[in-house]
Amino acid sequence: MERGAHIAIIGGCHDCHTTGYAQSEGQVDPAAALKGDSVGFQGPWGTTYPTNLRILAGQKSEDQWVDYLKSFKTRPPMPWFNVHHFAESDMRSLYQYIKSLGETGDPAPEFVPPGQKPSAPYIVMAPPQMPE
Template sequence: MSTHTKNIYAHAAFIVIAGLLSLQACSKPAAAAPTADARTAEAEHIAAASQVDAGRYLVKIGGCNDCHTPGFAMTNGASPAEAEWLTGDAVGYAGPWGVSYPANLRLSFDNMTEEQFIAMSRAGEGRPPMPWPSLKAMSDKDLKAIYAYIKSLGPKGEMAPAALSPGVAPDRPHFVFVPQMPAANKS
C-alpha cells in the first residue's frame, strides 16, 4: 500500500471517528449544572459546638455589629456587651439611595420565621450599605445558625427609624456615602 493510500485511509478514519463522536455528543442531553442558589444553599457550613455558637461566630466575622449595634464600630468592638448587640442604630447611612438605618435585628427576627429570613437573604433586596451579596453566598445552615443566634438574644430595644427617600434631609446623625474628588482635582 502506498503512502498516499495510507494517508487517505488515515484521513477517512479520522473523519469517521470525529463524526461518530459529534453524533454521540449531540444525542446525549447535557447534565444540568446546579444553579447558583442550589450551590449556595448546600455550601460548606461553619462547625461549632452548637447552632447558636455558629451563629454568634458568623455575626462576629460578618461585621453585623458594625452597623446593627450602637457604638460597636466606634469602639472597635470594645463595647457594648453582647447583651446589647444587634438592637439597631439611629445613625443613618446616606447615599444616592436616600438614607437607611440599621434595623434592630432582635425585634425584626422576633416577628420573622426562619424560612422568611432565608427567603429575604436569598432575595437580597434592600438598601445599602447592607452587604446582601454576603448573605446570598451563605449556606442555608449558616443562615439558620445566624437566625438561631439572634433569636436566642431575645427582643430588645426600639425599631430603627424608617428609611428616607433620595432628597429627603435626615434630622439625625448620619454617615454620607458620596465619593469625594481629591483636592488636586477640584475646580
C-alpha cells in the same frame, strides 16, 4: 448559638447593626447586639439606617428567615448580595443567635428618600452629585 455569634462577627452584621461595636474595637455588648443603629448612611439613594435585626428575626419563623436572607435586596451600604452566599446552616445559626439575645428593643429610624432631611443623625457616604 456559638456558630451564629461567629457568623454575626465574620459576616459583618455587628459592624452596622450593633451600636458602639466599632468604637469598642469589636467587643459585642449583648444588650445592644443587633438592635440596629440610629446613625444612618446618606448617599444618592437617600438615608438608610441599620435595621434592628432582633425585630426582623422576631417577625419570621426560621424557614422564613432563611428564605428572606436568600432573596432580599436593600439599599446601600448593606451588602445584601454577600448575605445571599451564606450557607443555609449559617443562616439558621444566625437566626438562632439573634433569637437568643432576648428583648428586641426599638426599631431603627425609617429610610429617608433623597432630597429629604433626616431627623436622626447620619454619615454622608457620597454626595448626591459628584463634583466635576
